[in-house]
Amino acid sequence: MSQPEDPRAPTPSPSGRLAAGKQDASGPPPGPLRLIELSPQNLYDKCQALARNLWWSWHPEVTNLFRELDPVRFRQLDHNPIALLAEFTPERLEARAAELVLYSRINQAYRRLKEYLAAENTWSDVHAGVLGSKPVVYFSAEFGIHESVPIYSGGLGVLSGDHIKSASGLGIPLVAVGLFYKQGYFKQQLDIDGYQHEEYLQSRVEALPLEPAIGTDGQQVQVAIDTRSGQIRAKVWKMAVGRVSLYLLDSDVDGNTPEDRELTSRLYGGDTRVRIRQELVLGVGGVRAIRALGIVPGVYHLNEGHSVFATLEAVRGRMDRDGFSFDDAVREVARQTVFTTHTPVPAGHDRFDSGQIEEHLGPMRDALGISHDHLMGLGRVDPSNHGEPFCMTVLGLKLSRRANAVSALHGHVSRKMWKDLWGWRVEEEVPIGHITNGVHVPSWLSWQMLQLYDRIFPANWFRRMGEPDVWQKIHECDPGELWETHYALKNLLLQFVRRRLARQCKRRGESDEAVEAARSVLDPNVLTIGFARRFATYKRADLVLGDLDKLSKLICDADRPIQVIFAGKAHPADDPGKGLIRKIANLRHDPRLAGRIVFVEDYDINVCRHLIQGVDVWLNNPRRPLEASGTSGQKVVLNGGLNCSIPDGWWAEAFDGRNGFAIGRGEIHANPEITDARDSAALYDVLQNEVIPLFYERDADGLPQTWIKMMKNSISSLAWRFSSHRMVMDYARSCYVPAAGGLSCDMHSR
Numbered sequence: 001m002s003q004p005e006d007p008r009a010p011t012p013s014p015s016g017r018l019a020a021g022k023q024d025a026s027g028p029p030p031g032p033l034r035l036i037e038l039s040p041q042n043l044y045d046k047c048q049a050l051a052r053n054l055w056w057s058w059h060p061e062v063t064n065l066f067r068e069l070d071p072v073r074f075r076q077l078d079h080n081p082i083a084l085l086a087e088f089t090p091e092r093l094e095a096r097a098a099e100l101v102l103y104s105r106i107n108q109a110y111r112r113l114k115e116y117l118a119a120e121n122t123w124s125d126v127h128a129g130v131l132g133s134k135p136v137v138y139f140s141a142e143f144g145i146h147e148s149v150p151i152y153s154g155g156l157g158v159l160s161g162d163h164i165k166s167a168s169g170l171g172i173p174l175v176a177v178g179l180f181y182k183q184g185y186f187k188q189q190l191d192i193d194g195y196q197h198e199e200y201l202q203s204r205v206e207a208l209p210l211e212p213a214i215g216t217d218g219q220q221v222q223v224a225i226d227t228r229s230g231q232i233r234a235k236v237w238k239m240a241v242g243r244v245s246l247y248l249l250d251s252d253v254d255g256n257t258p259e260d261r262e263l264t265s266r267l268y269g270g271d272t273r274v275r276i277r278q279e280l281v282l283g284v285g286g287v288r289a290i291r292a293l294g295i296v297p298g299v300y301h302l303n304e305g306h307s308v309f310a311t312l313e314a315v316r317g318r319m320d321r322d323g324f325s326f327d328d329a330v331r332e333v334a335r336q337t338v339f340t341t342h343t344p345v346p347a348g349h350d351r352f353d354s355g356q357i358e359e360h361l362g363p364m365r366d367a368l369g370i371s372h373d374h375l376m377g378l379g380r381v382d383p384s385n386h387g388e389p390f391c392m393t394v395l396g397l398k399l400s401r402r403a404n405a406v407s408a409l410h411g412h413v414s415r416k417m418w419k420d421l422w423g424w425r426v427e428e429e430v431p432i433g434h435i436t437n438g439v440h441v442p443s444w445l446s447w448q449m450l451q452l453y454d455r456i457f458p459a460n461w462f463r464r465m466g467e468p469d470v471w472q473k474i475h476e477c478d479p480g481e482l483w484e485t486h487y488a489l490k491n492l493l494l495q496f497v498r499r500r501l502a503r504q505c506k507r508r509g510e511s512d513e514a515v516e517a518a519r520s521v522l523d524p525n526v527l528t529i530g531f532a533r534r535f536a537t538y539k540r541a542d543l544v545l546g547d548l549d550k551l552s553k554l555i556c557d558a559d560r561p562i563q564v565i566f567a568g569k570a571h572p573a574d575d576p577g578k579g580l581i582r583k584i585a586n587l588r589h590d591p592r593l594a595g596r597i598v599f600v601e602d603y604d605i606n607v608c609r610h611l612i613q614g615v616d617v618w619l620n621n622p623r624r625p626l627e628a629s630g631t632s633g634q635k636v637v638l639n640g641g642l643n644c645s646i647p648d649g650w651w652a653e654a655f656d657g658r659n660g661f662a663i664g665r666g667e668i669h670a671n672p673e674i675t676d677a678r679d680s681a682a683l684y685d686v687l688q689n690e691v692i693p694l695f696y697e698r699d700a701d702g703l704p705q706t707w708i709k710m711m712k713n714s715i716s717s718l719a720w721r722f723s724s725h726r727m728v729m730d731y732a733r734s735c736y737v738p739a740a741g742g743l744s745c746d747m748h749s750r
């Protein structure tokens with residue numbers, strides 16, 4: 001990333017993006033006089049304070065401060081500023097800051113953080129005042145906030161991270177609850193034959209922005225959950241994400257059995273028994289933790305089924321505290337509960353058998369005063385069907401008054417999928433609405449595009465990025481400037497990919513020539529297509545390989561070649577997914593494709609950020625309608641890349657014929673093999689007849705004018721709509737406010 005021209009005194013951008021709610025500070029401006037007061041310890045403390053609120057991660061000016069202290073170590077440490085600062089004494093930090101003239105920037109960043117945390121007159125103050133002192137409690141099994149905090153696996157986690165960042169930006173009173181995975185999700189390495197190997201690294205708590213969550217009794221909160229086979233305990237950590245506190249439960253405590261101490265160490269690692277126990281800690285433990293912290297929830301937002309046991313503990317709490325009957329408490333809790341379902345793939349919905357439920361929720365149902373059958377019925381579509389397992393999504397739908405899918409199409413699919421729960425209603429009237437996912441603009445926008453937007457967008461556009469008119473200004477941008485900016489980003493991406501590929505070769509012990517070759521793969525003047533996501537089979541990473549001869553012709557075309565960058569992990573238990581990775585990784589041995597199809601290992605937020613900021617085209621070809629939303633393509637939009645996608649998930653409601661490319665028309669054959677064959681043909685068709693010709697159609701200055709026009713259409717029509725600010729505003733208006741106020745709402749109420 002480039003740096004501001006004058007490192008000593010960067011002028012705040014016209015967006016005012018560092019100032020949160022209020023415009024400027026009342027204190028004296030930073031200047032030489034104030035610097036004298038800054039002792040080494042004082043300077044160090046300010047850097048620590050910045051490093052300990054993840055607010056820094058979506059403020060490139062602050063990220064750059066840390067990077068400049070030691071660019072190489074910062075990269076090696078996964079861009080973790082706490083780990084970086086641990087390598088400095090206050091004196092060495094001071095010397096380094098003096099050398100780089102960083103004082104006033106550190107002061108300024110620190111002051112901006114303080115202002116941000118204290119801001120009044122936020123969007124929420126105006127639009128969601130009813131939430132006041134009773135916050136939304138947002139539950140999710142994973143949170144993807146930054147690569148240095150490895151408690152996420154993929155899209156769901158990144159969505160949760162983006163949700164709480166936007167809630168923070170909008171000033172919505174919200175606290176979040178998740179699990180602390182000491183080993184996180186696995187690190188991926190491919191061996192020489194393309195087989196995926198998984199490695200779990202132990203995080204050091206000291207190197208993470210965690211602090212003990214202190215309860216009303218002045219101690220670190222601990223919760224205990226009884227099961228028929230013993231008690232599970234968990235302690236609670238707190239992490240600051242801007243104005244939002246994220247509470248993470250960690251079962252690694254004294255008194256737990258050795259297995260239970262490991263319970264929360266890995267994300268999606270174990271069998272169904274580990275799974276139900278994790279979900280017990282997240283849901284039941286989470287509600288108890290919130291109570292111990294003295295927080296009274298106004299709304300429960302359950303992001304996906306993993307946390308739905310929270311409703312049972314909330315019901316128990318109402319019976320206990322307010323003397324309600326079970327039925328009355330259920331009605332009250334459901335009124336306060338918002339449930340978001342995230343997948344139309346059946347295996348994506350957790351199901352537990354009767355024995356597992358009795359073992360883990362037996363003591364809970366005793367407290368609730370209900371029979372085993374009654375409890376099982378809450379998780380069954382047909383309560384009288386004793387063969388039906390207990391489904392978390394069913395419980396979520398039954399115990400929430402507001403439920404939503406994550407795109408318009410996913411809404412249709414979900415209503416169809418769950419219509420039997422409301423057998424007396426026609427499908428259209430099944431009470432599952434939709435709020436389409438979006439992404440946190442500051443987290444995914446490149447520094448270079450930010451500079452460009454700052455120059456042409458209205459002042460304070462950063463606070464209005466969920467509004468359409470702001471983004472229309474892109475049409476006034478000089479086409480050459482937009483193209484140059486994109487070209488610079490593409491070059492940065494290629495440098496990143498080459499560095500990674502060389503490292504991969506070295507680690508596998510390949511020859512020096514191979515390492516050298518990796519350093520010169522890909523060409524910045526070639527149309528560059530990115531494909532990166534989980535390697536779940538429905539995402540069909542190999543669709544573009546359907547006809548290798550055709551593909552190699554496109555790749556080797558003398559005048560209009562293409563190149564493809566792949567990345568993504570397969571779940572450790574997903575052998576077909578791993579097979580796909582192997583197939584793609586091994587294409588590097590095909591002389592026709594070598595150097596033009598590459599696989600970058602260990603896809604994470606960092607790899608994603610590089611890819612979405614630099615590609616020309618982002619390819620997404622899931623088997624419709626299995627992609628509930630998808631969000632990576634939304635990140636591409638912000639940076640000027642174009643989407644080429646099956647009209648599924650968000651793209652089904654985004655594509656308008658002028659803002660990107662559609663693969664086929666969304667037709668589905670009853671036989672998935674025929675669908676796949678058709679889609680593969682449609683993919684080659686759109687590449688050959690639309691994408692490639694448009695990219696290489698250049699004017700006298702070498703500019704692809706029609707392509708640039710499409711980039712502008714993409715930015716102006718999509719960036720605001722698919723931002724998480726818009727998404728969280730939608731949740732606030734149509735779910736949080738009515739749930740907190742007890743009013744009904746058209747779209748979601750039952």
Ligand SMILES: *Cc1c(COP(=O)(O)O)cnc(C)c1O
Binds near residue numbers: 605609629
């Ligand atoms: C955004 C993101 C995803 C989601 O991508 P999809 O297109 O929804 O599959 C997955 N993983 C990471 C690391 C991301 O940043």
